Amino acid sequence: MSNHEHHVTPLSTYLIVFSSLLALTGITVFSAQFDFGWFNIVLALMIASFKSSLVLLFFMHLYYDNKINLAFILASVVFLAIFIGITMVDTNFRSTLYDVRGKLVEEQAPKENFQKSSSHHSDEHIEHSTDH
């Protein structure tokens, strides 16, 4: 609860931020034309995060503001990451234990008896070995 005047951001700051945002948009569209494999998504998200940081800090004044507001918005990002991250701990590890088992038995037994379907969620019907 400070009584100082509210910060008025200089026009030049706004224009610099604006042109950086446009430039970054150009970069992300340009870079999308090349295939870097898994790095595509990382690069796109890095650029997007950088752009959003610029918006947050300057357009939304967080750079000059009470830091508690910054803490709140950062917390929201952390919880978003928790939500997506931990859900994927399940969805991406659905058949790990079955796979472990598959490797163990592979050495002892004919392979076709122990195939375990790994993608469960597509609606194509999965052939599986135990059917008669």
Next chain:
Amino acid sequence: MFLNATEQTAWLPQQASTIASEVDALFYFIYYWTLFFLGLVTFCTFYFGWKYKNNGKKGLTSSVDHSTLLEVTWTAIPFVLVMIVFFWGAGSYIKMNVIPYGAMEVNVTAQKWSWNFKYKEGFSNPRELVVPVNTPIKLVMESQDVLHSFYVPEFRVKMDIIPNRYMMTWFEATKTGEFDIMCTEYCGSSHSEMLGKVIVKSQSDYNEWLEKANVIDESIPLVEVGRTAYKRYACNTCHSIDGTSGTGPSLKGIWGTMAEHESTAALLVDENYIRESILNPQKDIVKGYPYGNMPTFKGLIRGREIEGLIEYIKEIK
């Protein structure tokens, strides 16, 4: 309440599988130390309540508001206990989920509201899972419609069955006898009637059963075959025989009548009508009943059982 009792105790059902004693030991380990803590909390509450009861005297109270030693102790001891419990529990959980090599496989189909067990020998057995004792059994389970869950309390086995994938679990029965199979994931109006039985037989009895199970006994009268099939395929969970309307229409007195339909004109209830209703139930729905409830029994039910059901329905008047 002994750790190695295999009979039913006050808290737990009898132990009838290899994993049961391990789970029970952990259950009782937690039981006793939580009971100790509950006793401690109760004792402290009442002892302090009695000892420091307000006697009406004026005056300030003590300013004690922390004690590092005490706080560390009562954090550390529960911490150690829960970590023991975690690793113990995780160990037996992994055992429950890693299916032993060479286990006998049975395919399980769950649907509203019945169980069906398909054997490798090429036949299926609704409602009853017959297995040999002392043999690891691997269940490959699938659901035809919504979530179900396969639960046998005496085996301490439970696994949710999720549509569009195969869910697996296993058990090894250590006792012969009959045990309940229950569905523990809510699946609609007759959820509580989606029961089944595991029948554990000795190896020789099992072999004998297996030989007979595959052969149709022509000597049983058709009506009896139908009466049995009515129960086996859980027809009773939706279609009553006393005229009360359930999820589906009652079977009482329908033979030879004209059944009203939304989609077509009224149809005569005859042999072909009943056959179609069993094998292709979604083709025409009787007026007043929702679409989509009845699963098909194509591939599950045998020809003689359909004939039996027809005879049986003729009988219900």
Next chain:
Amino acid sequence: MSTEKTKYFQHHFVDPDQQYESSKLGMWAFLVTEVLTFAGFFCAYAIFRAWNPDMFINAHKALDVVMGGTNTVVLITSSLTMALAIRYIQINNSRAALINLVLTLIFAGTFLVIKYFEYEHKFHCGHLPGALYNPHIAPDCVAIEGNNPHVFFSIYFMMTGLHGIHVIAGMALIVWLIIRTIKGHFTPAYYTPVEMVGLFWHLVDLIWIFLFPLLYLIG
């Protein structure tokens, strides 16, 4: 400003500064809920993309990068004009502020018009969510291979749709600001509503900054 009490000062606060700071924190708390609302869709996106990477790459080709890119530029520009509107009120130039607010409104409208043409093309090609998915074979429609492409369009329409609803809500708020600015309600001593709507509008921009690469540029 701070200690100067306007007629918008509410009695249960100690001073206008407390009121301003409270409104601002409240707005940020609300933006947190907005982020987590979109989290549900981002989570669905991440999981279905991890399950069906090829389908996602094939399906995104049905989206128009030029239109999406143009919309990104439009939204970023509208963010700039919104920020400038606040700045002009801070320095007591409500005429310039008004111009910037109107510009913001125009850019928001442009965004929706472009979005309309994009949606129109999806309807034309039958690239629709869920059970409505019914792709046509036509020279101007991309044929999509892979598992369940309707899920991609479900996610696309729900994400951009919810974002679009936010744009419309933002436009309504900006119209409200324009009316109040014309009436001369805002001064350097009191411009809290402009600041709050500004924050909301920037968040709409922020979400688009992520939607654009995730939906249009994957590959």
Next chain:
Amino acid sequence: MREYLEKNYLNEETTIKSWLLTLDHKRIGLMYLFAIMFFFAIGGFLALFIRLELLTPIGGDILDKDTYNVFYTLHGAIMIFMFIIPSVPAAMGNLILPVMLGTKDVAFPRLNLASWYVYVVGSSIGIFSIVSGGVDTGWTFYTPYSSSTDTAVISMTFAVLVLGFSSIFTGINFIVTVHKMRAPGITWFKMPLFIWSLYATALIQILATPVIAVTMLLLIMERTFQVGIFDPAMGGDPVLFQHFFWFYSHPAVYIMILPGMGIISEIISVFSKKKIFGYKFIAGSSMAIALFGFLVWGHHMFTAESEFAALVFSIITYLTALPSGVKIFNWLATLYKGKISFEAPMLYAINFLLLFAIGGLTGIFLGTLSVDVMLHDTYFVVAHFHYVMMGGTVIAFLGGLHYWWPKIWGRMYSEKWARVSAILIFFGFNLTFIPQFIMGSLGMPRRYWQYDGMLNTELFHFYHTLSTVGSWMIALSFIIMLIYLVHSIKNGKVAGSNPWGALTLEWQTPSPTPAHNFLEEPKITHGPYAYDEVEAERTID
């Protein structure tokens, strides 16, 4: 001063309009209180019907199976979304929080009123859903059952979505009030623990509630457009729904229990006239529970999700359980060397200590992977969460209601009948739910309309009978409570400003509270629990 403040928030203006358009947090709190008690009564009646149906093993005694499924679903949905979640934060919090902080109102009074109206709209949609046939999915709305059943799922899920917004509004209000509106002198570590718990709760409300809104939205989309996110028939994944649902609904458990713990911290300290033991720990653990509460949702799905995820969720669950457990020791240590008196609020606090201890300790069984496989979806789980939700939150809520009743109305209820009711509820509650623990571990699955033809049917019948008898004891104690509380509003003895001799700020203003909370600026001369420095005069004997 033992007097009744003649011109107070209740009668300053008396028109109906002055209530319906009020911006006074106390009036809004009171309107919340009446609204949630209405739904509590409905939920309670449904529970009694469910218990009666289970009196015999065969189904159909008084309810047919579809009605039974609708009843237990509505019991859960009403109790969770319309009663417990708003109970302590929205009703008690609104009544007390600004007064405790020495401010005139919450930060956004209009948002606060809007929150009540949104609650009313949401509940009305819920009632509409009930009238149009009810829902039979269970309060968890698991797909694909919820996306395929033909009952009124859309209206009920929409009601939940709308109720979420009312919760968010309250949360935003409390966060800002705590951050920006504290009276001078109340620093973060001089706030009463009830405020700390409400603050932690508000954080969960704004972080988790949007996710339930989006989940419900997706479910509605799934039913209308078959978007294929949750429905396996369209390529979706039912377990994903469970993740989405529990990402909100597990933290929601802490939305329910944390404020209850806050109330208990207040009551125990006041009625043992003792400085709270480990203030910083209790405050910090509220925050820690709020944070860790977000990391454990997967323990509702040990039998459905991947084994690896189950291991991760199990260990975090224990880490979250510890701070709750240690809080119980802190409360016990507060009793040590106190001056303990046993008025009704204290009896509720003791009920809470014992019942919540049972609820918490049985959670250890359920967090253990292999034991949970056996207990999952049985009556053991039902009993466990009733011990936490009812034995914990509802008992704490009732304790808070009795504790602040003289502040709300300016009058005392009958102490004798209050004690009778508190003791009756303790025995009734245990009689209802201890048999359910035993049944559950013996293998009685939950959500069963009949339990005939099982190996243990006879035993189950015995325990269900006990449980039904217990449910009527609880009902009886609520009837007693209703009578003496309503009677006291007009006829109770005048309570005075500080009937319990407490030190927090709300007791330094007359009862009932004046319209803007304080007649003169409150002065903070001591901490909220400084019973070692100050002895406040009790205004009743």
